[in-house]
Amino acid sequence: MQLELLDRIRSENPVIFNISNYITVQDVANGLNSIGASPIMPSAIEEASEMLQISSGAAINMGSFRSNELPYIEKVGQLANDLNIPLVLDPVAVAMPYRQKVVTNLLDHIHFDFIRGNAGEIAALAGIKWQAKGIDAGDGSADLAEVAKKVAQRYNCTVVLSGPTDYISDGTHDTTVTHGTPLFQIHVGSGDMLSSFIAAFAAVSKNNYFEAARMACLIFATTGEIVANELVDEKPGSFIVALLDKLHLVTTKEIADQITMED
Ligand SMILES: Nc1ncnc2c1ncn2[C@@H]1O[C@H](COP(=O)(O)OP(=O)(O)O)[C@@H](O)[C@H]1O
Ligand SMILES: Cc1ncsc1CCOP(=O)(O)O
Numbered sequence: 599m600q601l602e603l604l605d606r607i608r609s610e611n612p613v614i615f616n617i618s619n620y621i622t623v624q625d626v627a628n629g630l631n632s633i634g635a636s637p638i639m640p641s642a643i644e645e646a647s648e649m650l651q652i653s654s655g656a657a658i659n660m661g662s663f664r665s666n667e668l669p670y671i672e673k674v675g676q677l678a679n680d681l682n683i684p685l686v687l688d689p690v691a692v693a694m695p696y697r698q699k700v701v702t703n704l705l706d707h708i709h710f711d712f713i714r715g716n717a718g719e720i721a722a723l724a725g726i727k728w729q730a731k732g733i734d735a736g737d738g739s740a741d742l743a744e745v746a747k748k749v750a751q752r753y754n755c756t757v758v759l760s761g762p763t764d765y766i767s768d769g770t771h772d773t774t775v776t777h778g779t780p781l782f783q784i785h786v787g788s789g790d791m792l793s794s795f796i797a798a799f800a801a802v803s804k805n806n807y808f809e810a811a812r813m814a815c816l817i818f819a820t821t822g823e824i825v826a827n828e829l830v831d832e833k834p835g836s837f838i839v840a841l842l843d844k845l846h847l848v849t850t851k852e853i854a855d856q857i858t859m860e861d
């Protein structure tokens with residue numbers, strides 16, 4: 599288990615390029631900054647290349663794209679592939695038909711090293727029956743480990759299917775992260791933060807993308823769990839402030855003390 603990837607993010611301070619949604623862009627920027635990475639969120643197609651050349655990871659979030667931004671999104675994806683920059687896709691609400699068409703088209707042209715979504719989103723990409731609900735996971739009875747594995751094999755990438763348990767698969771290896779807190783669900787942007795964290799962990803992982811995904815999930819969820827244990831009531835506003843503070847301060851020893859032998 600490479601908890602030291604957290605220390606490496608803090609010492610290397612990798613630039614992480616993001617196409618964010620406009621709802622949670624500030625959480626993503628502050629989250630990356632808190633953990634020790636350096637976020638950048640450009641929007642002009644003319645500067646995509648020069649911005650990617652200074653970046654060590656990239657995350658594309660499909661939460662609020664406009665159709666006229668699709669050429670920019672494709673260009674960023676292609677450039678990240680050309681430059682060998684680890685690339686994460688967050689297919690927000692992809693069970694909706696128009697988004698499904700756009701995202702599957704993107705996946706046909708660009709190689710994403712990671713796809714991170716909730717159960718509703720990853721089940722939609724797997725073509726498995728599931729009652730998705732907009733940006734939320736929704737309901738269903740599929741075997742989530744199998745759902746993650748199917749998408750990983752279909753797109754030759756590492757998949758993180760997040761939720762109360764995070765399922766991680768690269769199509770060959772599978773693992774889970776069982777830490778976290780339900781408070782993540784009452785803060786819009788938790789999933790978006792996790793997707794950009796995966797890019798930051800991948801940036802310092804020396805191409806061990808399965809471990810990067812596992813450590814991003816474990817460190818994010820465990821930090822949230824530590825914060826939730828210190829909150830007296832269910833307070834979404836206090837949670838995000840305390841989470842950003844703790845992401846900055848948490849040590850690998852605190853994480854190691856919080857997790858169990860099976861992790
Ligand atoms: N009920 C829960 N208990 C513990 N952790 C959770 C719970 N729901 C979500 N998480 C955590 O919240 C983070 C965001 O995941 P998720 O809520 O699935 O994404 P999204 O916001 O895209 O739906 C992940 O780190 C996940 O482990
Ligand atoms: C509310 C909303 N609408 C489109 S994207 C978005 C934010 C999604 O954030 P997350 O997937 O992290 O909950």
Ligand SMILES: [Mg+2]
Pocket residue numbers: 690691715716733789790
């Ligand atoms: Mg989401």
